[in-house]
Amino acid sequence: MSKAPPPKPTDSELEILHVLWQHGPATVRAINDSLSQRRQAEVGYTTTLKILQLMLEKGLVRRDDADRSHVYRAAVREQETQGLLLDKFVDAAFGGSALKLVMQALGSRQTSADELAQIRRLLNDIEIQNSTPNPDEDERA
Amino acid sequence: MSKAPPPKPTDSELEILHVLWQHGPATVRAINDSLSQRRQAEVGYTTTLKILQLMLEKGLVRRDDADRSHVYRAAVREQETQGLLLDKFVDAAFGGSALKLVMQALGSRQTSADELAQIRRLLNDIEIQNSTPNPDEDERA
DNA sequence: AAGGTGTTACGAAATGCTTCGTAGTTGCAA
DNA sequence: TTGCAACTACGAAGCATTTCGTAACACCTT
Incomplete structure (x- = not known):
């Protein structure tokens, strides 16, 4: 046995993954800025931080904490994640x-x-x- | 203005809608039986009832309470609902x-x-x- | 060395979903 | 008529998600 595979990301987590997939590894600050642009409104900095910490625990991202500002990067591939989500969605919404x-x-x-x-x-x-x-x-x- | 359109159904609600779309109008008992079959395990009767009551408030189903056992039927069309869900999903998972x-x-x-x-x-x-x-x-x- | 700025960690509230227990009611059967 | 069985209504707990406030800490500038 090995570790469990990363779970299905939530909506917020997926939004962060999109940023990481598109921009590559980034600090919380940079991710939060991208998120704030992407949405209408400003996103609380600690909100983004918290979600990233939860994503780290779930294995959805990795981080480099060598510097004071930790750098996060996606730990799951875009295509695989989308495939996983698609499978669930096809089952739930289109009966498979x-x-x-x-x-x-x-x-x-x-x-x-x-x-x-x-x-x-x-x-x-x-x-x-x-x-x-x-x-x-x-x-x- | 008129009433707000029915909201996006949750996973459980969608499962019930599938039963109604497939079987047509049905009592809570019948819906609960279908649900129990569809899943591995037995579903609590009052759980199904509760969800149906919430769906009624949201406008996802209508009910005929002429008889003692109320008869529920879908208030949203399958294709339209799937289209709505698909739109959200495409945005969330595939960047639109x-x-x-x-x-x-x-x-x-x-x-x-x-x-x-x-x-x-x-x-x-x-x-x-x-x-x-x-x-x-x-x-x- | 001191203070301010930016960062991380953590607790907790608010919300929505799912589930179930309990109470109350209705109808039917004995 | 009395009692049982089925049904509805409702409250509430448990959980996940999202959000934010606060505390603690580190670095840099003065």
């Missing part, structure tokens, strides 16, 4: 059907031709992978 | 990019050829609508 979710996301929303093209490319890639069971990765079998 | 969400949903997940075909059809429909700015609905301009 990712297809329904995709249809809803594409259907009730303005989607540009460029984006549609990207999705088509992805669809092609998926179909190729489905038909040719990737000979490269299967060599370990 | 529905494209990223779709890519993630399709990329990190097993998708059948049949489902891919459905998505392709939808993509075609969207492109047609994008290129021909619906002459029917624009007659009011």
